[in-house]
Amino acid sequence: MATETTRPDSPSNAQRTSARGRLTGIDMARGAALLTMMATHLLPVISPDATGHPEPTWIGLVISGRAAALFAVLAGVSLSLGRVPAAENRLGLALRAAVIAAVGLSLGSLNVDISIILVDYGALFLCAIPVLKLGQRALGALAVLWILLAPLAAYGLRTVLRDGSRPLRLGHNPAWLDLMDPARFAADIAATGIYPVIVWFGYILAGLWIGRLPLRRLGVQIGLLAGGVAAAVLAKCTEWVLLGPLGGRDALLATPQARDGQLDALLRADLSEVDQTGSVWWLLTAAPHSGTTLDLVHTCGTSAAVLAGFLLVARIRVIDRTRVLLPLAGAGGMTLTLYTGHVAEIAWSQKAGSEFDGGGLLAAHVLVALAAGLVFRLNGWRGPLERVTHAAYQLAAELRAPHA
Template identity: 30%
Template sequence: MGMIYAPPRPAVLRPARTVPARIEALDLVRLLAVVGMMSAHLLAPLALVPGASGPEAAAARVAHLLTEGTSSTLFAVVGGCSLVLASRRHLADGDRRGAVLAILVRGAVVTALGLLLELAPSPVMVVLVPFGLSMMLTAPLLLLRARVLVAVIAVLTAGGHPLAMAVPGPVEFGTVTLLSLDDPVGVLRGLVLTGQYPVITWIPYLLTGIVLMRAVLREQEAGRIRRLSLLALAGGAVTAAAAHLLPVLAAALGHASPGAWYTAATHTGTVADMLATGGIAVALIGLALRLLPPLHLLPTLHTVRGRIAQSLRAAGAAPLTVYVAHVLATGIAVVIAVLLSGGDLSSMPWYVAGAGILAVHLGGVFALGAVLAERGGRGPLEALLATVIRRAVRR
C-alpha cells in the first residue's frame, strides 16, 4: 500500500504589527503635558493669592495640585519616548553615528531656542535649555542596552539630590539666559545640579521614556502592547502612590526631616519626588496606550469627532511651536499690564493670570492644531528643526 502525501498547506500571512511613524497616543499625552504647564503658569499662581475664594480660586488650587512638577516631568518622559522614535530609522539601518548626531543637533537647537526665548520679558520659567542640554547628554546613551539605562536611572535618582546638596553655593531658582553666561561656574552649577530643572534630574526622566518606548516597540511587534500598557499604568500609579506615602510613613516613625530623600516635594529632586512624578508620567503614558494602541488610529477629518481628535493630535505633535507661542503671549500680556498699571501689579488682570486667559491660550492651541490637521503639516518650529537635523546628518 503506497503512502499518500498531502500537499503542503499554504503559509498563513499574518498582518505586520509594525509601529507607525507617529504614535498618536504619545501626541495626545504630549499635548496634556504642555496644557499642564500652561495651567501651572496661568491658573495655578492664583492658588498662592492670600484670601482668594470662589470657583476660580478653587480651580487654581486643583491646577496647582495636579500640574506643579508633574507636567514638566511628563514633558521630559514623553521627550525620551520621542528620542527613540526619532532615532529608530538610523539605528535600524546600522547608522549609529546618524542616530546620535540627530539627537545632538535636536538638543542643540532646542537649547539655542530656549536661550533666545529667555530674553522675552515673561514670568514663565522656560524649560527648553535644560531639556535641550539633557537631550544632548542623553544622545550617546541611546546606544546602550535597556538594562544599562535602568542602572543609570537608579544611580542618578538615588545620588542626584545628595550631590546637589553637597555642592556649595546658592540654589538657583531662575533659568539660564544669554545675559547670565558671564558667570559660567554659576550657570554650570545651576544647569547640572541646583537649578529649578537640573540636568541630573531631567536625564533620568528622559532615560525612563527611552526604556519605556523601547518596550512599547518590542511588545507591539510581539502583539502584547495591551499587556504592557496595563503594566505601565498600574506600575506607575503604584510607584507614585508609594512615593507620596513615604513621608507619611516616615512621620509616623518619628522621622520628619524637610528635604530628606523620602519627601516628595516637587522640584526637589529627592528620590520620592522623582518616583512620584516619574510614576505619574509612566502611568499616564500607559493609560493613553491602553485607550489608543499604536495601530488603532484616531478617526479621520470626515466627522466632527474626527476633526476634534485630529486637531488635538496635531497640536500635540507641535510642542515647540505651542510652547514658544505660549511663553511669548504670556510675556506680552505682562508687558501690557505693567504699562497700563504704571508698574503696579498688586492685582493681576484677567489677561495675565486666571481661567479666562488660560481658555484663550487653549483656544489658540486648538486653532493651531486644526490648521495643522487640515494641511497635514508640521508646526513651524518643528519643520525648522527637522530641516536643520536633516541637513546636519547628511554631511
C-alpha cells in the first residue's frame, strides 16, 4: 500500500522537499499504522471484567478505529509522492488501485475472521482520481464539506439499502464470487460495509490536503501536531456533551441494538458491527468505526498528530544517524506485502483450527514485519507486491510518455 519514496520533481509542485527528511517520517507513520492494525486483528477490543460485564480493552480504547483511519489518511498523503505525480498518471493510479483491490478480493476469499480494508482501499484510490488536480484551498473546502455531509448521506443510504427482503450488504469481506452480485457488492463498498467509501473518502481528502503542505518545515510539523490534537480532543468533548448531558447515550441504549448488553462498551471501542439505523443519535457519536462527522474529525486529528509526531522524530539527529527506527520505516515502505502476509497467516491459523495466544502471535508478526522492513530497506528493495503495483503504475506512465 506504500508508494514511491521519491518526491516528484514537477514544476507544478510548489512544495519541493528533500525525500529523506520528509518521507522517513511518513514511512514510520505508515509502519505504525500497519503494526497497530495487526494489534486490532489479534487482540480483543472488548473483554469481560471481573463481574462478567463487557468492557473495552486498552486496544479498544486507544487503537480501535484510529489505526485504519491513519492508513487511509496516509493513502491521501501518498498521492503527492512518486517520480510521476499521480495527477499526471491517472491510468497508473487506476491500475495500482486494481492491483490492490485484486489482492483484497483474494484475501476475502480466504474467509478470515477479520475486516480486510484492501478492496475499499483500492476503491478510494479510484475515487481520488477526479480531485487530484484541485488546489490546496479547494481540497480543504471539499474535505470539510465531505466530512460534514457524507455521514448524513451514508446514514440515509444504509437505512434504504439494508431494509427490505434483500438487504444490500455482504456481511463478510468482499471476495471474487461477490462480483457475481454487482448491486450488493457496490452497495457494500459504497455505504453498507465496514469501510464505506462514501464516508472514508473524507480521509483521502484530508490526506491530500496534508500532503500539499510544506511538511519539511518545523513550524508546519508543530502546527499539524497541535491542530491534530486539538481536533481530536474537540470531537471527543463534543461527543461527551451530546451523549452525556444531552441524553444521547441513554437514547442509544434504549434502541433494539442494545439488547445484548454490549452497546455501551461498543460505543467506546468499535461500532463496526452495529446496525446504526433507527435513531439520529447514531450520527452524533465519535465512537470508533461509527463513520460520523465527529468520528472523522477525531480520527483525522489523531492521524495528523501521529504523522506530525513521526516527522518531528525524524528530525532528531541521533535517531537519524543511528537509524534506530529504520525497521519501522522499512515496514512502512512495504505495507501491502506485510499486510497480505499477516492476513494470510491468520487465515491459515484459523483454518487449521489451532488455538493461539493473541499476544504471542502479535509479537511474532511485529518482529517479522520489522525484520523484513529492515532487510528490504537496507538493500533498497521493494516488497514483492509493491513491485507489482509499481510496475503497473510505471507501465501507464510509459504508455502516456510519447503523448506528453
